[in-house]
Structure formats: structure tokens, C-alpha cells
Amino acid sequence: MNEQNNNAVTTRRPAPIVTIVEPTIRKIEQELKTTPDKLRVAAYARVSTEQDEQESSYEAQVDYYTSYIESHPDWELVGVFADKGITGTNTKNRQQFKKMIEMALNGQIDLILTKSISRFARNTVDTLQTVRKLKAEGVEVIFEKENIHTLDPKCEVMLTIMSSLAQEESRSISENVRWGLQKNMKDGKVAISYSHFLGYQKGPDGRPEIVEEEAKIVRDIYEMFLTGTAMSQIARILTESHIPTPGGKDCWSISTVRSILSNEKYKGEAILQKTYTVDYLTKQVRKNRGEKPSYVVHLSHEPIIDPDTFDRVQRELERRSTARPRKAGDKSPFANRLICGTCGTFYGHKVWRSRGKAAARHDVWYCNHRYTNEEQCTTPILRKAEIEAAFKKVLRKLKHPEREYSDDLWYKLVEVVIIHENRRAEFHLTDKNIVTVHI
Numbered sequence: 001m002n003e004q005n006n007n008a009v010t011t012r013r014p015a016p017i018v019t020i021v022e023p024t025i026r027k028i029e030q031e032l033k034t035t036p037d038k039l040r041v042a043a044y045a046r047v048s049t050e051q052d053e054q055e056s057s058y059e060a061q062v063d064y065y066t067s068y069i070e071s072h073p074d075w076e077l078v079g080v081f082a083d084k085g086i087t088g089t090n091t092k093n094r095q096q097f098k099k100m101i102e103m104a105l106n107g108q109i110d111l112i113l114t115k116s117i118s119r120f121a122r123n124t125v126d127t128l129q130t131v132r133k134l135k136a137e138g139v140e141v142i143f144e145k146e147n148i149h150t151l152d153p154k155c156e157v158m159l160t161i162m163s164s165l166a167q168e169e170s171r172s173i174s175e176n177v178r179w180g181l182q183k184n185m186k187d188g189k190v191a192i193s194y195s196h197f198l199g200y201q202k203g204p205d206g207r208p209e210i211v212e213e214e215a216k217i218v219r220d221i222y223e224m225f226l227t228g229t230a231m232s233q234i235a236r237i238l239t240e241s242h243i244p245t246p247g248g249k250d251c252w253s254i255s256t257v258r259s260i261l262s263n264e265k266y267k268g269e270a271i272l273q274k275t276y277t278v279d280y281l282t283k284q285v286r287k288n289r290g291e292k293p294s295y296v297v298h299l300s301h302e303p304i305i306d307p308d309t310f311d312r313v314q315r316e317l318e319r320r321s322t323a324r325p326r327k328a329g330d331k332s333p334f335a336n337r338l339i340c341g342t343c344g345t346f347y348g349h350k351v352w353r354s355r356g357k358a359a360a361r362h363d364v365w366y367c368n369h370r371y372t373n374e375e376q377c378t379t380p381i382l383r384k385a386e387i388e389a390a391f392k393k394v395l396r397k398l399k400h401p402e403r404e405y406s407d408d409l410w411y412k413l414v415e416v417v418i419i420h421e422n423r424r425a426e427f428h429l430t431d432k433n434i435v436t437v438h439i
Contacts, residue, residue, distance in 0.1 A: 038076040041069050042100055043113040044120060045082040065113060078109050101130060104139045116145035117159070131159060190270040190300045198246040198260065199304050208265070208301040215304045217243060221260055222305055222313055231257045231416075232344040239344070254339055254418055255428065261317060262432065267310040268303030271296050287433070320415075333407045334387060340367035341420035342377045367419075379419050386439050387417075393437040394427050 043065035062080050069077045081100040103109050112134070114120045120127060120143065131141055131150050140151040148155050184191070192208055194201055199218045203209030217238075224234050235252040238245075245256055264271055272295040275285050288294055305313075338347035347365040366381040388405040391414070395403055402409055418426040419439075427435045 038074055039110045040078050040108065041072075041075045041111045041113065042078040042104070042109045043069065043080045044097060044100055045080060045115070046084075046094070046097070046119050061115065061119075069113070075111075078103070101134070104134055105137055107137070109139060112139065112141045114141065114143060117143050117148075128160065190265075190272070190297055192265065196247050197265075199266065200301070210302055210304060218260060218266060218304050221257060222266075222309060225257075225261055225313060226309070226316065231261075232339050232346065235344045252344075253341065254344065254416060255426065255434065258317075258428070261313050264310070265301075266303065266305045267307045268301055269296065269298055270300045333410045334365060334384075337414060337416050338365055338382075338387070339416050339418050340369065340377050340379045341418045341424075341426070342379050343367065343369050345369045345377070347382070347419065379421050380423050380439070382419070382439060390417075390425050390437050390439045391427075394435045397435050397437070 045061035081096040200208040
């Protein structure tokens with residue numbers, strides 16, 4: 001028995017045999033031998049506002065990088081990509097930036113130069129994610145101010161720290177700007193985008209000053225509305241009279257007419273902070289429904305419309321928004337509510353009947369000028385079911401407790417719907433909100 005135990009103890013297992021499988025993919029160092037003779041270099045420049053002093057900064061950055069890259073004989077200029085008047089807190093709306101990154105990931109750029117991390121992105125997550133994607137494809141980014149080269153193995157920690165500082169700087173700037181705006185609101189200082197506002201210009205004292213030629217147009221709009229003219233007709237009259245819109249366009253829309261009729265600035269007052277920015281990273285703007293304080297500035301400037309006339313217009317807007325169709329023979333909830341976005345005419349109701357074995361009746365709506373006007377409108381023909389489905393989309397966007405269509409709910413919520421050629425429908429609601437959906 002003892003002899004068997006001793007034999008068991010002294011028995012050894014054979015040593016494992018290891019077979020080495022050589023790599024089948026070339027190492028990165030081997031791949032680098034196939035790189036072009038000249039390094040394909042791009043640069044990125046950005047300024048966050050369109051003010052004059054930053055305009056010169058933008059041009060200076062473009063000129064600098066063009067000359068700098070062309071001065072290196074072993075570099076080939078791919079291009080200088082520049083976004084002007086765009087924030088750096090996210091990359092969503094920076095078209096030139098996105099184009100540059102796409103080209104780099106497709107192997108068209110080897111090196112990207114940029115002034116600093118804050119020019120590249122003030123969002124830490126965006127910076128790191130973009131740099132890592134480029135690094136995986138062998139594309140280097142050089143941040144000149146911080147002297148960071150992203151292909152350097154030691155750069156990751158430094159890049160994280162510096163990009164976090166850039167994001168914090170952006171937050172601090174945002175807070176300072178917000179504080180300044182709040183201070184101006186409390187002091188009753190009214191800011192107007194004069195290039196898109198009819199009737200006023202900036203006066204010598206910085207306050208709104210009446211432009212009489214434009215003020216006459218505003219008064220005519222108010223007078224036409226109070227004498228019973230529909231907003232669609234007012235828009236058509238202004239368009240046919242070749243009067244440019246506040247934004248300088250040739251064609252007036254109902255929404256533009258409504259904005260003039262409902263803007264309190266025309267009676268010499270101003271309501272400040274109607275909207276607010278949710279946070280400095282997303283720049284998402286929301287309508288102020290009581291989440292933030294608002295400021296009413298009385299007698300802030302000379303009125304174009306007297307307060308009594310303005311108030312009468314607001315009551316008429318409210319009355320029309322709740323009124324049912326006036327046509328005695330048409331009880332449809334869509335009557336006088338669907339408006340052509342091209343010519344401003346109401347949509348009319350027609351019945352189409354299909355022939356054959358599967359004969360069916362279809363209620364359709366289309367612009368009344370589709371077949372009668374010299375320049376026939378091309379806005380879409382809509383079936384009743386399509387309009388109801390679009391209304392359901394609006395309810396979902398509003399997060400309304402009701403999710404199904406009903407005539408009563410339609411009358412309660414919808415003032416008018418403007419239909420555009422691309423099947424985009426603007427629902428102008430009775431609470432003055434606008435919701436856009438695709439039909």
C-alpha cells in the first residue's frame with residue numbers, strides 16, 4: 001500500500017507544448033512604409049460669433065494655416081476647414097468640422113492642425129471621442145497652444161485635463177453672458193433683431209426708433225385684420241404688392257403676419273425672456289412657460305400701434321382661433337383650417353370616387369388654386385386619414401394625454417395648419433405654439 005502511494009507521488013505530468021501562431025496582419029510599423037511621400041495636412045479654424053472683431057480673427061486663422069502648411073515642402077494642403085459664428089460646445093451644427101473628420105476617417109487626411117482645444121471643441125466628451133476615432137485610423141491632431149500631439153502615448157491624460165478646462169471655461173463664459181443678459185432685462189434694456197423686425201431701427205440712444213415707411217405697413221396689417229381680412233389674404237396682398245417680409249423675402253406667410261399682429265413691441269412694450277437656453281452644452285432653447293422669470297418693460301419705446309388697437313387685435317385673434325368654420329354647407333373640422341403654404345389660399349374639400357370592382361369614396365383636400373390659378377400650386381393633395389394621422393403626431397410631440405384624433409380635440413387645439421410642398425405641415429395651435437410634422 002505504501003509502495004503504491006510513493007509511486008503516485010513521484011509521477012510527473014508531461015510539460016505543456018506551446019505552438020506559436022505567427023501574425024497574419026502586418027504590424028502598424030510595416031504599414032507606415034506605404035504612407036504617401038507628402039503628409040496630407042488640413043487645418044481647422046472656428047470663431048463662435050459673427051462680430052466684427054471675431055470676423056477678422058476668422059480670416060486671420062484661415063490665412064495663417066494656408067501659408068503655414070504651404071511653407072512645408074513635405075506637406076500637402078488638403079484644405080482649411082472653418083466654421084464661422086458656430087459654438088464649440090458641441091459638433092452637431094459644425095458642418096465644416098464634420099466634413100473634415102469624415103475625410104480623415106476615409107483616409108484623405110493624415111494630420112490636422114488647430115489653434116487650441118477650445119477651437120476644436122469645448123465639450124470634453126466630443127473632444128476625446130473624436131480624437132480616439134482619428135487615432136485609431138492613424139490620423140494625428142496637433143493642438144498648437146497646448147503643444148499636444150495626439151499620437152503621443154502620453155497625450156491622453158493631458159488632453160482629458162485640458163479639454164475639461166476648456167469645457168469649464170465655456171461654462172464660465174456662458175454664466176457670465178447669462179448674468180449680463182439678466183442684468184439688462186432687470187434694467188429694462190430691450191434688444192431687437194432689427195434686420196428681421198419691421199418698423200424699427202436702432203436709434204442714436206440705443207433704443208428702438210420708428211422707421212415710418214415700414215411702420216405704415218404694420219399699421220395697414222392691423223387695419224386689414226380688424227376690418228375682417230383673413231391672415232392668408234393679408235399675406236397674399238403683401239406678396240402681390242411686392243413688399244418684402246421682415247426677413248427680406250418676397251413671399252409672406254401666415255405665420256409672419258401673425259407674429260406682427262401678436263408682437264407686443266408694436267404697442268411700445270417688451271416682454272423679455274420669452275425663451276431660455278436649457279444648458280450651455282446642448283444650446284437647446286425652450287419656450288418659457290414659467291420655469292424662468294419674465295420681465296415686462298412698459299413704455300420701453302415709442303409705439304407704432306396704440307395699446308387699445310393692439311388689445312382689440314389680440315381679442316380678435318382669440319375669437320378667430322376658437323371659431324368654427326363659417327361655411328354653412330361644410331361641417332368638416334378641416335374647413336378654413338388647412339392653408340396652402342405656397343399661395344396662402346385655403347384648402348378645399350373634394351370627393352374622389354375610384355371605379356372598378358373595388359370602387360371606393362375618398363375625402364381629399366387640396367389647394368383651391370391647384371387647378372384654377374395661372375401658376376398652379378404644387379402643395380400635396382391630402383386624404384382625410386393623412387390629416388388625422390398628422391394630428392396624432394402632434395399630440396405625441398406635445399405629450400398630450402389624448403393620443404387619438406377627435407373633432408372636439410381638433411377644434412380645441414388647432415388654429416390653422418400650413419401645408420408646404422415637401423409635405424411638411426405647420427400646426428399653429430390655439431396656445432400660439434407651432435408644431436411641425438411630416439405628412
